[in-house]
Amino acid sequence: MVDDEQFSYYDSKIKRVIPKTEWIEKSVEQQYWDQQTQDLRGVQQIFKANIGIAMQHFNQTQGDHTFQNMLGCEWDDDTGTTEGFNSHGFDGEDFLVFDMKNTRWISPSPHGSITTQKWNNNQAGLEHLKSSLIQICVERLKKFVSYRRSTLERAVAPEVSLLQKDPSSPVVCHVTGFFPRGIMVTWQRKGEDLYDDVALGETVPNEDGTFQTTSRLTVKDWQTEDYTCNVQHMSLENDIVKRVIEQEIRRNQDIKCK
Structure with missing residues (x-):
């Protein structure tokens, strides 16, 4: 190491x-x-x-x-x-x-x-x-x-996905493939920073030397309110913003085994 x-x-x-x-x-x-x-x-x-x-x-x-x-x-x-x-x-x-x-x-x-x-x-x-x-x-x-x-000295941009086990589970913002390690993952509700009902995961290395992290949002009104996961990283000219909407969320049944 x-x-x-x-x-x-x-x-x-x-x-x-x-x-x-x-x-x-x-x-x-x-x-x-x-x-x-x-x-x-x-x-x-x-x-x-x-x-x-x-x-x-x-x-x-x-x-x-x-x-x-x-x-x-x-x-x-x-x-x-x-x-x-x-x-x-x-x-x-x-x-x-x-x-x-x-x-x-x-x-x-x-x-x-x-x-x-x-x-x-x-x-x-x-x-x-x-x-x-x-x-x-x-x-x-x-x-x-x-x-x-x-x-x-390189900078690799992250990939951001919204994951959920089922419609009643917390929404997970999964951020992976970024380098260097430092990254900011935040949640917003109607454009305002959200601190309650949020749990930030640990940043861990991937096999290829990049990193990944997660942040979990536990709310019941995500289908009726405007929630977003916001990602800031030095590789990005503009923040990545993922809206918590049905079309953006991947669930267990959506992931097919190859």
Whole structure:
């Protein structure tokens, strides 16, 4: 992920790394994906071993368990400051945390003491990890940001639809396919902004790197009063205005399966 945007993905079923954004797919050669796939297949085996070790430390012999590793780096392009982080978790709780300042592993859990002692005895490994986080990782981050910059400068207009499960349900204003993320979705009644009976949904990413959001209007008089969903976005010269009328609303029975 770069700035909370997922740009690549791997799992143990597909066993390969795939691009999740247009900007990374266009910016790197196939060799990058081949190398990432090879690396993560190795990491997959390490995870399999680590979850078994963690279960032993926590005196677990069976059941479903989760082992997690979160590592990365941060770069402030205004000040030039950088930071790195690496932590391991078991069943949702911190298990091992890398202390960048003191170049050592610490464990918030007493079950991690054996591992921290072992890893902290490997000074060369500690130094290599630290340099990887604050040098190699930051170099990659800067490169990815430059790749993404051209994509970030684009502006993609949203598509707006009015949806409703049935005539008595709330009317949903569905806005999708827009970029960048910032957008304003409001409701009006007879040209006046409406705040009551309105619920704005979360803005979430689409598979192609664009975004979508929803806003719900809960009123019973939409067939007799003048309601509109209004969308403002930097890609638009004029706001998109959708009148809440029968002809504009799509319902479950209107959507045909292909």
